Amino acid sequence: MTGFWRRHSIHGITGLLLLPAILCFFGLFFYPMLLTIVLSFRPEGQAVGWTLENYTRFLASPDGRWVILLTFILAVGSTALSVLLSVPLALTLREKIRGHRFYRLMVIVPLVVPGLIGALGLLLFWGTRGWFNLFLTQFVPFLPSPLRVNYTIHGLILFYVWLYFPYTCVTTMSALESLDQSIEEAGAVVGANRWQVLRYIVLPLITPGILAGSVLTFMAAFGAFSVPLIAGGDYRPLAVEIYKEISIPIPARWSAASAIAIVMGILQVAFLAMYMRIVRRAGGNAGAVR
Amino acid sequence: MSDAMIEFREVTKRYAGLVANDRLSLTIRRGELMTLLGPSGCGKTTALRCLTGTIRPDAGRILLDGRDVTEVATHQRELGMVFQNFALFPHMTVRDNVGFPLMIRNLRKEARATRVQEALRLVRLEGYAEHYPRQLSGGQQQRVGLARALVYRPKVLLLDEPLSNLDAKLREEMRFEIKEVVTRLGITAMYVTHDQAEALALSDRVAIMNRGRLQQLGTPEEIYETPNSRFVAEFIGLSNFLEGRVASVRGATMTVTASGLSIHTPSLPEVAPGHKVLLFVRPNEIEILPAATPADTNVFPARVEKTTYLGDTMDYRLMLGEGVELRVQADARHRYGAGESVRLRWPRVRSWRANEE
Ligand SMILES: Nc1ncnc2c1ncn2[C@@H]1O[C@H](COP(=O)(O)OP(=O)(O)OP(=O)(O)O)[C@@H](O)[C@H]1O
Ligand SMILES: [Mg+2]
Numbered sequence: 001m002t003g004f005w006r007r008h009s010i011h012g013i014t015g016l017l018l019l020p021a022i023l024c025f026f027g028l029f030f031y032p033m034l035l036t037i038v039l040s041f042r043p044e045g046q047a048v049g050w051t052l053e054n055y056t057r058f059l060a061s062p063d064g065r066w067v068i069l070l071t072f073i074l075a076v077g078s079t080a081l082s083v084l085l086s087v088p089l090a091l092t093l094r095e096k097i098r099g100h101r102f103y104r105l106m107v108i109v110p111l112v113v114p115g116l117i118g119a120l121g122l123l124l125f126w127g128t129r130g131w132f133n134l135f136l137t138q139f140v141p142f143l144p145s146p147l148r149v150n151y152t153i154h155g156l157i158l159f160y161v162w163l164y165f166p167y168t169c170v171t172t173m174s175a176l177e178s179l180d181q182s183i184e185e186a187g188a189v190v191g192a193n194r195w196q197v198l199r200y201i202v203l204p205l206i207t208p209g210i211l212a213g214s215v216l217t218f219m220a221a222f223g224a225f226s227v228p229l230i231a232g233g234d235y236r237p238l239a240v241e242i243y244k245e246i247s248i249p250i251p252a253r254w255s256a257a258s259a260i261a262i263v264m265g266i267l268q269v270a271f272l273a274m275y276m277r278i279v280r281r282a283g284g285n286a287g288a289v290r
Numbered sequence: 291m292s293d294a295m296i297e298f299r300e301v302t303k304r305y306a307g308l309v310a311n312d313r314l315s316l317t318i319r320r321g322e323l324m325t326l327l328g329p330s331g332c333g334k335t336t337a338l339r340c341l342t343g344t345i346r347p348d349a350g351r352i353l354l355d356g357r358d359v360t361e362v363a364t365h366q367r368e369l370g371m372v373f374q375n376f377a378l379f380p381h382m383t384v385r386d387n388v389g390f391p392l393m394i395r396n397l398r399k400e401a402r403a404t405r406v407q408e409a410l411r412l413v414r415l416e417g418y419a420e421h422y423p424r425q426l427s428g429g430q431q432q433r434v435g436l437a438r439a440l441v442y443r444p445k446v447l448l449l450d451e452p453l454s455n456l457d458a459k460l461r462e463e464m465r466f467e468i469k470e471v472v473t474r475l476g477i478t479a480m481y482v483t484h485d486q487a488e489a490l491a492l493s494d495r496v497a498i499m500n501r502g503r504l505q506q507l508g509t510p511e512e513i514y515e516t517p518n519s520r521f522v523a524e525f526i527g528l529s530n531f532l533e534g535r536v537a538s539v540r541g542a543t544m545t546v547t548a549s550g551l552s553i554h555t556p557s558l559p560e561v562a563p564g565h566k567v568l569l570f571v572r573p574n575e576i577e578i579l580p581a582a583t584p585a586d587t588n589v590f591p592a593r594v595e596k597t598t599y600l601g602d603t604m605d606y607r608l609m610l611g612e613g614v615e616l617r618v619q620a621d622a623r624h625r626y627g628a629g630e631s632v633r634l635r636w637p638r639v640r641s642w643r644a645n646e647e
Contacts, residue, residue: 186377188364189342189448190391190438196365200390204381 040258045251054259064260068267071237073153074228075221078160079168082217083210085161086169091198094176104173111166119227122159126150151233159231160221167216175209176202211279215272222268238264294353295320295446295478296341301350303336303502310336311347312502318446318480323472325481325489328499329525334482337499338450341480343367355445370439370477374451376431378423384410384434385419391442409441412471429460436471447472447479453488465491486526490514498522519642523570530576530616532569533644536561546641549614554587555639566644573619577635578606578626588636592616594626608634 043051058064089107093100110118126132126149133146149155179202187197225239232240238260245257296318303311310333318324326334339345341352343364351360359367378387386393388409392402410416413433423431432452439447452468453461469492472479483489489496490510498505498513498521506518517523520531534548544557546567553569561567583589590610598605604625606618618634626632 180375180377182373182375182377183379185342185344185364186371186373186438187379187390188344189367189369189371191365191368191394191442192390193363193365196394201379 036258036261039255040262042255044253044255054255055263058256058260058263067236067238067241067260068263070153070235071222071264071267074156074160074224074235074237075218077157078164078221079214079218081157081161082165082168083172083214085165086172086213087203087206087210089169090172090176091202093173107169107173108166110163115163115224115226116230118163119159119231122162123150123231126155126158150231151235153235156228156232156235159227160224163224163227164217164220167220168210168213171209171213171216172206175206179205207282208279211275211282215275215279218275219268219272222271223264238267293319295322295355296480297351297353298337298341299351299353301337301340301347301352303333303340303345303347309502311340313350314499314502314504316497316504316507318478321476321478322494323469323479323481323492324495324497325483325493326497326499327483327486327489327525328505330484332499333502334484334499335450336502338371338448338480338482341448342369342371368442368444369446369448370442370444371448372432372435372439372450372452374454376423376428376435376455378431378434378438380423382422383419384415384421384423384426387423387434388437388441391438395442405441409437412440413437413467428456429464432456432464433467436468440471440475440477445478447477449479449481451483452481454483454485461488468492490526498525516640517570520568520570528573528617528619530571530573532571532614534567534569536563536565536567538563549610550612551590551610553636553639555641558641558643561643567641568644569639569641571616571636571639573605573617574603575636575638576616576618576620577637578608578618578620579633579635581631581633583633583635586635588639590634590636592632592634594628594630594632597625597628608632610634 040054041050041052043049043053093103093107113121124130128146128148128150132149137143137146149158183205184197184201187201188194192200223239224237225243228235228237228240229243236244242257242260242264245260246252246254294317296316298314298316301311301314302309312333314333314337316337326337328334336345340347341354343359343362347360351358353359354367354369379390382390385406389402389406392405397405406419407416410419413436415430415433415437418426418430418434423434426434432455435452449468453464456464465488468481481489481492490513493510495507495509496513497507500521506513506522508516513522514526517526523529523531532548532553534546534553537545537547537552539545539557539561542557543554544561546553546555546569548569555569558567579589581591592608592610594606595609595615596607599622600619602622603619604622606620606626608616608618610616616634
């Protein structure tokens with residue numbers, strides 16, 4: 001009898017403790033989400049009726065498909081560049097070179113600087129009259145005109161990399177850190193040179209870490225909003241497109257915006273699921289790294 | 291062709307404020323199995339890593355098969371090494387682990403497969419080629435490590451405490467297995483351990499290290515029978531020590547007074563009455579006799595304080611004369627009880643000049 005009561009009172013307390021979380025979940029997440037889904041199937045500006053038009057209009061138009069493609073180009077491009085940047089950087093910082101602590105700290109600076117401020121700074125730096133072009137025009141002779149970086153796709157990718165590569169870099173560094181030194185030593189003793197140790201031992205062993213970090217970079221880049229908003233110019237990825245639908249037309253086109261948001265969410269979740277499968281397969285072979 | 295396979299010449303390695311290897315000189319002969327024995331932190335691993343090239347000595351030279359390799363990169367030294375924590379490649383199967391050194395050397399696929407098969411047979415792991423390291427027991431993993439170290443037929447095999455991560459029974463088994471493999475291949479081997487039983491059982495010669503220096507070098511018998519210092523005597527086997535003064539020297543024997551006893555022992559070179567000496571007796575070199583035994587040279591009365599049954603032997607703590615505690619290990623068939631008066635005979639006593647320490 002007492003056992004019964006104890007069991008149930010614990011359930012009661014657990015439920016009570018969970019209540020705020022459950023309320024928050026429903027109020028802040030589930031309800032708005034449901035509302036967005038419903039809105040995306042309503043004819044624009046109406047509170048009744050069902051339609052698929054919001055989806056078909058967006059997905060069928062060349063503009064809509066370009067927005068999706070652009071979002072992918074930006075996310076994939078910046079993720080790939082982040083990996084290419086992070087691996088050598090992490091390998092370099094692992095050797096205890098002079099000031100490695102300082103550089104390590106610098107890596108996470110973009111994470112603590114608000115995106116908006118970072119983007120403004122980058123715009124100033126890379127602008128046609130910014131320091132970058134000032135330097136170029138001073139030191140590169142016969143340069144016909146300043147290089148355009150701002151408001152281009154490659155410029156946008158550059159900004160994304162600056163903002164989101166720390167995710168990849170930090171996980172790559174920690175994967176390297178947790179690597180057992182004696183495994184590399186063993187590779188060298190049996191005859192592998194530095195490159196062979198890197199290629200056959202270090203890289204395969206840190207790949208799961210790199211992948212796990214790069215998925216964070218990818219997701220951040222895929223959902224980026226403030227940076228493309230102020231630095232994207234005519235290039236508007238999904239998040240900006242959604243914002244455009246509710247901020248420019250009067251009255252705001254809530255249903256169109258909702259449909260794009262749902263498309264974005266589905267793409268994101270689908271991509272994440274695919275990525276996780278790849279990561280798991282890569283991780284399966286490398287085994288729990290020790 | 292010279293007799294020396296590995297030569298350390300005055301190798302010194304310092305870490306911030308600490309000398310890990312202090313002008314270490316050591317020669318390992320072709321085909322011999324030498325153990326490097328010493329307490330934790332005495333610089334054994336450091337010496338080994340200087341030899342593999344993982345760290346660079348601050349001073350001194352290292353020669354491998356007559357060639358100065360001090361400046362040669364690790365991967366070009368043609369060494370085989372077995373690690374304490376196995377250090378297998380966790381993302382590769384046993385086959386790929388063992389085949390890795392051959393792959394690096396661009397050996398053709400078929401040749402590689404035969405050599406891997408051979409190496410796995412040598413360590414009795416033929417059936418495990420497709421396993422990953424994490425699917426193997428500690429002993430099996432270390433055998434893979436051994437196969438990987440031997441598959442490319444290196445000049446020398448280095449083993450850094452290869453058995454210390456295994457349990458006692460397996461350790462004993464693997465010890466013989468390693469010895470067998472090394473003898474069969476006739477390879478030169480350098481075996482690092484801090485386990486004296488392992489060192490005595492395995493080696494052709496033992497090098498005892500103390501604080502980064504070579505303390506004594508010799509066969510297991512030499513090291514055990516004639517340790518050159520208190521450090522070595524304490525490190526290898528059990529010992530009783532007694533401080534005393536030389537009373538008289540007569541030819542090859544001298545008499546030493548220690549704790550009120552007159553002890554006869556072989557004399558030391560250039561020793562004179564009045565010199566301080568340190569006497570040393572192994573616990574199994576003392577005979578326990580009944581109290582009625584007549585007085586004789588090196589026979590002293592004592593009282594049993596404590597006994598411990600060790601199976602085949604009895605371990606006694608005895609009180610000798612004026613408060614000197616002795617440890618004796620004797621046959622368990624004839625037992626003496628605590629409190630019993632006995633006589634001890636010391637057929638063999640060794641000594642050093644006390645200032646040698
Ligand atoms: N990378 C390092 N930095 C600073 N000190 C070190 C380093 N490696 C070793 N030492 C020091 O050098 C000394 C010798 O170390 P070493 O690893 O050679 O000892 P060991 O004889 O192998 O000991 P064990 O039996 O515990 O393995 C130790 O005092 C250790 O603290
Ligand atoms: Mg060691």
